[in-house]
Amino acid sequence: METADPAPARPLLEVNNLQVRLGHPPIEAVRGVGFDLRKGEILGLAGESGSGKSVTAFALTRLLPLGAYARYEGSVRLQGRKDNLLTTNRQTLRKIRQRRLRYIFQEPSASFHPLFTIGKQLEEVLRLSSRLSRRRAREQAAAALSEVGIDPKPAVFNAFPSMFSGGMLQRLAIACALCGEPEILIADEPTTALDTTTQKRIIGLLQDLNRRRGLATLFISHDLSLLYQICDRLLVMQEGRIVESGPAGEVLRQPAHPYTRQLVDAIPRLRTG
Ligand SMILES: Nc1ncnc2c1ncn2[C@@H]1O[C@H](COP(=O)(O)OP(=O)(O)OP(=O)(O)O)[C@@H](O)[C@H]1O
Ligand SMILES: [Mg+2]
Structure with missing residues (x-):
């Protein structure tokens, strides 16, 4: 048939x-x-x-x-x-x-609030998108950081956006976008806004x-x-x-x-x- x-x-x-x-x-x-x-x-x-x-x-x-x-x-x-x-x-x-549906902008700093740590902002995205507990949110944020090639160590979670280079911050912005599991x-x-090597x-x-x-x-x-x-x-x-x-x-x-x-x-x- x-x-x-x-x-x-x-x-x-x-x-x-x-x-x-x-x-x-x-x-x-x-x-x-x-x-x-x-x-x-x-x-x-x-x-x-x-x-x-x-x-x-x-x-x-x-x-x-x-x-x-x-x-x-x-x-x-x-x-x-x-x-x-x-x-x-x-x-x-x-x-x-x-x-x-998530955005990544030209200026990596546009993806972050300057006065909150990276960890807090990643966790916030996760908690809003999937209502996770704080611990689970932290684990998933760490997984998203690894996915964009950043070692998810406490120093990264505790840092403020201004402490990162443009390329690193754009990676973090991508990790942040991924945390919501967008399609x-x-x-x-x-x-x-990035130099050629970082661009690549x-x-x-x-x-x-x-x-x-x-x-x-x-x-x-x-x-x-x-x-x-x-x-x-x-x-x-x-x-x-x-x-x-x-x-x-x-x-x-x-x-x-x-x-x-x-x-x-x-x-x-x-x-x-
Ligand atoms: N806030 C705004 N108020 C009024 N007009 C605006 C505003 N933002 C953009 N425009 C106008 O809308 C049109 C399209 O702008 P848009 O920013 O989408 O261009 P673009 O293709 O993204 O350019 P670029 O490559 O420079 O980013 C332009 O004529 C621009 O002047
Ligand atoms: Mg434009």
Whole structure:
């Protein structure tokens, strides 16, 4: 007897016709963006400065850019939920940010409160996301630190964020994001603030985690050669719109849109490669 092919799994995140207006008078920062994010993939989001990459990332859980009065239209849906994150209540959103979708920012210090120790902050994430006892939370925090290559010794738990280098702090931010056992990571220029060697290590770590944990990662960068190396699929944004999308290798080797071509032409290695 013939069996029907199983229906393809729904994406972990589906974004449709996302529009974001910011400020007074409003500017249209994001103008009808749509994409989906699937388990196990790294999806790149490219585009020059001001094209709307960060506002798109923030909008997924209605995080406001600093000082912005934002209005959202369209829909953002997570697998297994019927509600639209653009209209759902704030408490639900907070839980989603703790448990299912976590951010890693350009500036590692943005992930931490300066006045609490690293240990306290890791444990807090764990207690909020899975209501663990203090002891269990400490054990899991230690496991997350080991996963990002940091020895989970008391000196790390008892230190304040300002006591770490940028690269170390970004590792800690990734550990912190992992503590909530998220399915989705949104990494907004996570290595731009770091030196090249540290950058490579952090990228390797994110790739490795994506594979090992079967995460879905949205990786934002204006560095096309980096995106070429690490992404499965790529979206290219210009002036608030996605102008091109597809498998990263195809998009960058044979760009169809003039804007993508222009971006690619600025990278000699890709142009000739
Ligand atoms: N807080 C804000 N208030 C008003 N406008 C904002 C605010 N934050 C961003 N914008 C505007 O929204 C548009 C998109 O900005 P966004 O930060 O998403 O760009 P980006 O692609 O992330 O750029 P970059 O590569 O420099 O990070 C820009 O025109 C920017 O000026
Ligand atoms: Mg940005």
